[in-house]
Structure formats: C-alpha cells, structure tokens
Amino acid sequence: MTARGPLRGAAAATMALGLALGLAVPASAESGAGTVSDPIVSGLIGPLGLALGPNGTIFVAEGFIGQLTRFNSEGGARKVLVSGGDSLNGVEVTFGGRALYTLSIIPEEEEPPTDTTLNEVRPSGATTTIASLLDHEVETNPDGDQTYGFVGLPAGCAAKLPPELLPYTGIVESNPYKVAVESFGSYLVADAAGNSIVRVGRNGGTATVAILPPVPQRITFAVSRQLGLPLCTVGRDYLSEPVPTDVEIGPDGDFYVTSLPGGLELPGYGSVFRIDSDTRAVTRVATGLSGAVDLAVADDGTIYVAELFANRISSISNGVVSTVVDVFAPGAVEIADDGTIYATVGVFAPAGDVVIVTP
Helix, strand or coil, rough: CCCCCCCCHHHHHHHHHHHHHCCCCCCCCCCCCEEEECEEEEEEEEEEEECHHHHHHHEEEEEECCEEEECCCCCCCCEECCCCCEECCEEEEECCCCEEEEEECCCCCCCCCCEEEEEEEEECCCCCEEEEEHHHHHHHCCCCCCCCCCCCCHHHHHHCHHHHHHECCCCCCCCCCEEEEEEEEEEEEEEECCCCEEECCCCCEEEEEEEEEEEEEECCCHHHHHHCHHHHCCCCEEEEECCEEEEHHHHHHHCCEEEEECCCCCCEEEEEECCCCCCCCCCEEEEECCCCEEEEEEECEEEEEECCCCCCEEECCCCCCEEECCCCCCCEEECCCCEEEEECCCCCCEEEEEEEECC
C-alpha cells in the first residue's frame, strides 16, 4: 500500500491506486467558465508547490526532481535555490525574499526517509534546517490512536481481505507536504503521512495543532469489481487516512486544509477542512473533490482548490463546490495581494507551467 514518489506513504498509495487501476473520476457537472493565461513560467517538472514573493518573484517546488526554483518578474531569469533529487513539494515565502520549503530525505534503496524537515533558503541560496518533522512524528505519533481500514467486518469477510486492508492504527510515518506562515517565527506544516497539522517555531520546537479524522469511503459493487474486493465489502465503509496536503490561513484567522484522502482513494472523497485557530476543533467545509493537493483562500472567504486527479481548479463558497476552470493536472494555486490567482498545471506532463487563472 505504499510507493515511492512525491506523495509517499498513504498519499503514495493514493496516487498509485488511483492511476494504476484507472478509477474513473466523475466529470464536472458543468465545465468551468474561467480562463487561463498563456504560461508565464514553463518547462517545470512536477510543479507541486507554488509561492509568490516580493517584486513579482515566483517560487516553484518541482516535486518530481526535488528542486526549488525562483523566477524573477513572472517568467524572467530563473535561479535554482535547492536541488538534490529528494522529495520537495511545499514552498512559502517568509520575509526579505526568504522561502520555507518541506523536504523528505530519501535514501537510494526503497526505504522510508532518513529525515523529513522544514527548511529555509535565503535569496543567496544559503539554507538552514528549522525542524525535523520525522522527530516530531517519532516522539508523538499524533494519529496513533486513530483506526483505519475496514472496521467491524464479519470474521468470514475479513478473512478474504489482504492484511493491509484490515483495521490498523496510525503508524509512525512523516511526509511534510505544504507549509504556511502563521506569524513571524511560527509556521504550520501539513504532514501528509502523519495525518496532522504541526506548528513549528523558529527555534525548531514542534507541536501538534490538529489531527484530521479518518475518511469513510463507501464500497459499491462497481468499486469492489474494480479493486478486486470480495462482495461482502459492498455497502461497507473503508476508513482511509485523511492525508492533509496543504494548509492555509483564512481571512477569519482559521486554518484551512485539503485532504486527499489516502488508502483506496475513491474519486470524490477529497475534502477541505477548517481548524478553529482557538479551539482547534476540526470541521468539514466541503467534500466531493478528487486529488485535492493545494488550496488558497481569498479575502472574501472563497476557497480555491487544485484537484490533481479531476483536472480542474474548483472554488468553494458556502460549502458548494464549483468548477472554475478545466486544466490538466493542477498542482498548486495561490492568490496574490491584488487578488490575481496563480496556478501550476501539467504536473504529469513532460513540462508543466505557471499560469494566471481568471474565474
């Protein structure tokens, strides 16, 4: 149930199952009326992370090659700030042109990462490791008391399933996917494999902010046929790991999180959650998404989501999901101070782009 790649652990299983088995992503109820510009940055390899810096600078995390690249003035001169072939998916600008990025250090053999970290890079290219998310996971295992898999099956039905689909509790596994700046010296990290949102201080201290709940995915007859599941699972729920892929701070001060989710990754079970910044209570804002890997929240509260598997950028207003624009394999979406919406597209293309989206 695991695989190597930009989305490891439960999230890697998501990508592997969703693509390899060809599970059909439902078409949008209606095509989006929005438009996209010609590429303002092109030639990207797996552009899964995007951040907007001062003076028109654009930062792109090229997840498939573990590279962080800065572009000056919308497609101008490019500078590779970080490279090395590890898993680098999240980027956010702090101050003075500095940028945060998440990194999973993966050995050449097929093993879990030796470390997962939040880091900072200066305009000069000098880098600093702020904190180890893997250390936090090993020490606390935030979702260790959460149960995933098929729960409550009759013994005869459970005996027909492979072990990895039977109930299990959250394991020690970390994949820091995206990051947000909460305040000076305080950052929020969506740990996709840890199923949690972690606060990181500039001194390297870490604390769990919230744990996302398991996501029940209903098994239908068609799904059982596609996945080769026994008929006794039809009508049952598989409790998937939520796999948080991005975290952003809304205009109300609360935290908004996209969830893939992992495990079986059936189309339409991706969601956006809200975490109350005071009480840390977690509520679901909307669902029905497929491959929700990134979001941005506008000043009016509208949420924009990059749906990697549905090939669209969607908006959420009052809990209603609508298609903004149909694009191939969007990986990230960001909103500039003037309200302009930027997105990366072509994650699975030979070369991806950064474009401007007009709703």
